[in-house]
Amino acid sequence: MIIGSAVYRTLPPGAVEATAMEKENRQLRARVKELELEREIRKAFDDSDSTYGHRRIHAQLHRWGHAAGPELVRRLMRELGLQPCQPKPKRVSLT
Numbered sequence: 001m002i003i004g005s006a007v008y009r010t011l012p013p014g015a016v017e018a019t020a021m022e023k024e025n026r027q028l029r030a031r032v033k034e035l036e037l038e039r040e041i042r043k044a045f046d047d048s049d050s051t052y053g054h055r056r057i058h059a060q061l062h063r064w065g066h067a068a069g070p071e072l073v074r075r076l077m078r079e080l081g082l083q084p085c086q087p088k089p090k091r092v093s094l095t
Helices: 015-047 054-063 070-080
Strands: none
Touching: 015 054, 015 070, 054 070
């Protein structure tokens, strides 16, 4: 069917349900991937004695062969409540 300059195609019966199921399957696969990444992030964080931030954790995951962007790692660390310990400022002794 042609409306104006845009061309719209009609979907066959049942196609809407199929696309909804595909979308749900994609969401489930993404959540499973996030759960696996959360486990690996927690393992890398614990291995570093809670000192690695999101940049080092991202690099460690890359070395382990996990594909995850730095912002995803940062978001998951924030959701898990993982905060690295901050280094103490160096104190200069005058004596």
